[in-house]
Amino acid sequence: MSYYDTTIYEHAYTQMNRPKIIYITAASIILGIFVLIFALTSSKGENIFLSEGCTACHSFKGHGGGIGPDLTAVGKRRSTLWIMSQIKDPKSHNPESRMPEFGHLSIFERYAITRYLRD
Helix, strand or coil: CCHHHHHHHHHHHHHHHHHHHHHHHHHHHHHHHHHHHHHHHHCCHHHHHHHCCHHHCCEECCEECCCCCCCCCHHHHCCHHHHHHHHHCHHHCCCCCCCCCCCCCCHHHHHHHHHHHHC
16 A cells, blocks of 8 residues: 555545544533533522422421422432423323423423432
């Protein structure tokens, strides 16, 4: 193989791998942003729980209403994904549920509430 052939081969190899590097870098940046947002919002779970009026129906650690179930030990009974799904669409688990949907909450806010309930 001549120098010219080697140079063309190296150039083609570099060009083939360049998109992979860009995708990996973009994915890393997006993942980093998600981790940062989760970290910033997870500490606000109590504030979101209170501001959305959850304590009007649910009790948690001895405080709140008695219409809905006590959520003190919900983290031991249910998974994080189950709780997040329940917050978004309670009828998905129980079609007779009287709990309102909280679909307007972002995934980060639902995760923050879930973290608060599990801690």
